[in-house]
Structure formats: structure tokens, C-alpha cells
Amino acid sequence: MSQTPLPASIDDTLGLMDGAGYVADRSLATVLHLALKMRRPLFLEGEAGVGKTEIAKVLAATLGRDLIRLQCYEGLDIASAVYEWNYPAQMVEIRVAEAAGKTDHADLSKSIFDERFLIKRPVLQALESSNGAAPVFLIDELDRADEAFEAFLLEVLADNQVSIPELGTITADTPPIVIITTNRTREIHDALKRRCLYHWVDYPDAERELEIVRRKVPGASERLAADVVAFVQKLRSEEDLFKQPGVAETLDWATALSELNEIALDPDMASDTLGVLLKYQDDIERVRGSKLRQIVDDIRKDAPRAQSVPAV
Structure with missing residues (x-):
């Protein structure tokens, strides 16, 4: 991979x-630049679907680094x-x-607790550089x-290292580029946040979201892209939904x-x-019907006349 x-x-x-x-907006570019320059983890917080995970993917692709992803769960x-x-491999080694x-237990113990039998998961993989280049650790x-x-x-x-009782402490020669994301379903402790640079990834404004749709959904007409973005922006600003649609849902709908x-x-x-855009039945029922038609009518009134659909 070219770096x-x-x-x-x-x-x-x-x-x-x-x-x-x-x-990206300039505030995101600023904190991302600082995280890279200062070699500090970047802590990204925001609603689901606003593009936090994509930042790590783009960073790995553009810098030519391996992307190692640790998907967290309860x-x-x-x-x-x-x-x-x-x-299983250790048991075979013992039987052989x-x-x-x-039968020397000390020699046998040393033999089976060798890196040959170590299965490396994402954290350990992230501490190992590939061709001298630190990976992006998401x-x-x-x-x-x-x-x-x-x-x-x-x-x-804190130390870019992990301790394995049978092998000792393994430390990264080059610290990985760490991106941490959270959807804020619970608070993260201050001790971890202090080790990171912080950025809140918000929903984009209409102009930026329209540019995202243009780039990611090139097959959509200019009018459709503008309508979809205007509709989603109105939902976020005017409707009290259980789950506001993120950028990912905007792109799916377009x-x-x-x-x-x-x-x-x-x-x-x-x-x-509407089920492509909204993921909860209560939200769909709230928007569907007269409310949906009212939003579309408002979009028509706000849209520039130049964008009107030509008569067939």
C-alpha cells in the first residue's frame, strides 16, 4: 500500500x-490535523450516522495505512x-x-506460550507497524x-502497550493513529477523554449535506438531491423524532x-x-400523511423557481 x-x-x-x-468543515480538519501532529488519539462524539466512522476509513485510505477496527459491544x-x-494448537504441541x-514442564510451558500460538486481536494488531507505518486504529x-x-x-x-502475562509487555515502536467514536449512549470517563483530543461531529448544514449527496449519489438529479436534503433538514429542525435521520440515511433515501x-x-x-429514512415506526407515523405533504409543500415554496421540474 502506497503511503x-x-x-x-x-x-x-x-x-x-x-x-x-x-x-469536512474546517473545525474537524483542524482537530484532525492536531491529532496527527501531536500523536494524540482523536475522540469523536455525535449522533449515529453523522460520519464518525467514515473519518477513520478515509484517513486510512488517503494516508495509505492499514485500518484496524475494533467494534465495541457489551x-x-x-x-x-x-x-x-x-x-487446540497448544494441546497438539503438548501431545507431540x-x-x-x-516431559520437562518448564521447557514445555515455554514452548506452548510462544508467539506461534498467539492469536492477535485488533488491539495487539494496532501496536504493530506495517512497513514502518503506524496503522489507523478505529x-x-x-x-x-x-x-x-x-x-x-x-x-x-497512555503508553501504547499491552501486558501479556506469559510474554511480558508489548510496546508499539510507532504509536497507531487512534480514532475513538461514541454515540453517547453513556458517558465515557474523564480519565480516558483526557488522553484524547475531542470533537463533536454534528449534523451538517443544508449546504454541506447537499454537497455530500451530490458526491455520494451522483445518479440523483439536482432537484431530487435538493428536495431530499431540504426535507431531512426540516425533520431535524422542526420534528421531535425518537431518532433523527443521519447523513447515512439521507444518502440511502436519495x-x-x-x-x-x-x-x-x-x-x-x-x-x-419513508422506512429508508426513518427507522422507528412511531417516527414514521408521526411524519407520514398530512405532515409529510406539508413539508413537501413548504419545500416547493422555498425552492428557487429555476429548480422547478419542467412540464412534460
Whole structure:
């Protein structure tokens, strides 16, 4: 994989993200540049679907680094996140040694607790550089993991090392580029946050979201893209929904309508496809019907006359 030097300035960071199709604002580019320059983990917080995970993916792709992803979940433990021993292979090694008459327990213990039998999970993989280049280590949705695992991460983030009782301490020659994301389903302890630079990833404004749709859904007409973005922006600002649609849902909806050959937002088709945009039945019922038609009518009134659909 071809490696790219780290961006030398905020503008270079903006250009790097833009070149990969990620429409970032300057505040995000600034904190990302600082995280790279200061070699500090970047802690990204925000609602689901606003593009936090994508930042790590884009960073790995543009810098030519390996992306190592640790998807967090309730009950995540050391064996799943850091390492475990290949017990079946160790048992075979023991049986072979016994058959050969090798019964010295010290030698046998040293033999089976060798790196040959070590299964490396994401944390351990992230501490190993590939061709001298540190990987991008994405710790995704940390808020889903237990507090005990969060406490374990302090050693990794503070010293870029993990301790394996049978082998000792393994330290990274080059610290990984760490991106931590959380959807804020619970608070993360200050001790971990202090080791990171922080950025809140918010929903984009209309202009930036429209540019995202243009780039990610090139098959959508200009009118459809503008209508979809205007509709979603109104939902976020005016409707008290259980789960506001993120950018990911905006892109899904624009793609779905484009696949159905829609060139503008039609109330009936919007109603039929609302499940692409909203993921809870209560939210769908709240928006569907007269409310949906009112939003579409408002969009029509606000849209520039130049964008109107030509008569057939």
C-alpha cells in the first residue's frame, strides 16, 4: 500500500479529506490535523450516522495505512479485543512433546506460550507497524463496551502497550493513529477523554449535506438531491423524532429514490419509502400523511423557481 505523508497544515488536511470525497468543515480538519501532529488519539462524539466512522476509513485510505477496527459491544473482553492463545494448537504441541518423551514442564510451558500460538486481536494488531507505518486504529462505538474494558484501554492509550502475562509487555515502536467514536449512549470517563483530543461531529448544514449527496449519489438529479436534503433538514429542525435521520440515511433515501427514477420529491413516493429514512415506526407515523405533504409543500415554496421540474 502506497503511503502518503501526514498533512502539513489544516488546509492540506481539508484537501486530503476532500480528495477522498469526505466533505469536512474546517473545525474537524483542524482537530484532525492536531491529532496527527501531536500523536494524540482523536475522540469523536455525535449522533449515529453523522460520519464518525467514515473519518477513520478515509484517513486510512488517503494516508495509505492499514485500518484496524475494533467494534465495541457489551461484554467485549480481552480475548476478543487484545489476544488469546490457540488452545487446540497448544494441546497438539503438548501431545507431540509427550509422545517424543519430552516431559520437562518448564521447557514445555515455554514452548506452548510462544508467539506461534498467539492469536492477535485488533488491539495487539494496532501496536504493530506495517512497513514502518503506524496503522489507523478505529475503536468504534466505545460507549457500547463495559466500563471495565474502557478502563483497560487507559494502558493502551497512555503508553501504547499491552501486558501479556506469559510474554511480558508489548510496546508499539510507532504509536497507531487512534480514532475513538461514541454515540453517547453513556458517558465515557474523564480519565480516558483526557488522553484524547475531542470533537463533536454534528449534523451538517443544508449546504454541506447537499454537497455530500451530490458526491455520494451522483445518479440523483439536482432537484431530487435538493428536495431530499431540504426535507431531512426540516425533520431535524422542526420534528421531535425518537431518532433523527443521519447523513447515512439521507444518502440511502436519495439513492433509493434515484433508483426508482424519481427526479423530484413526490409526496406519495416519499411516504412509500419513508422506512429508508426513518427507522422507528412511531417516527414514521408521526411524519407520514398530512405532515409529510406539508413539508413537501413548504419545500416547493422555498425552492428557487429555476429548480422547478419542467412540464412534460
